[in-house]
Amino acid sequence: MKNSIIDYCLKKNGATKEYPFGDNPMVIKIAGKMFALIFEDEGDHFHLNLKCDPVIAANLREQLEAVRPGFHMNKKHWNTVMIDGSLSESEVYDMIDHSYDLVVNNLPKRLRESIAEMNPKD
Template identity: 75%
Template sequence: MKNNIIEYCLKKKGATKDYPFGPDPLVFKIAGKMFALIFDSKGNYLYLNLKCDPVIAENLREQHEAVRPGYHMNKEHWNTIIVDGSLAESDVFDMIDHSYDLVVKNLPKSLRESIPK
């Protein structure tokens, strides 16, 4: 599923990938702001950090064991999704969309308008 997640993130308008912290994690940005981080686990799972509205973040954590407070992030605004097969790929993609949309919404108008249509 890792390749699908990477491809999905890169299909977002204006998305770029970067390694600002070294070889791990892989970071996806829009206009220089992070919207997704992928950590390669030492075990069998992938860890995906995504920005999330605090109310929705709490609900997701209550509903899904694979959704936890953001690892090494502001735990109010970020979730870590353990990609272990317990969530449908479409649910993970919806969470990526939400993260991307939140980041874009908070960009200054000039930056939002510079994102390719």
């Protein structure tokens, strides 16, 4: 599931990956702004930090055991999503979409327009 999640993040218009903190985490950005951090844990497990609207973040944490306050992030605006088999791929993709959209919507209009004009990656 990790490779499909990484691929899904990188197929977003304008998405790039970086390693600004060393080998771990992988940071996925849009226009220089983070929208996903992918941490490799021991064994096959890993977790993601994703930006989230504060009200939705609180609801997800209450409803889903795999969603926690953002690890090493502003806990009001970021969630950590444990990829442990308890969430479907589509649930994780929805959270990634939300994170990406929040970041893109806060970019200057000129950047948003240039990102929207990009061809989606295959």
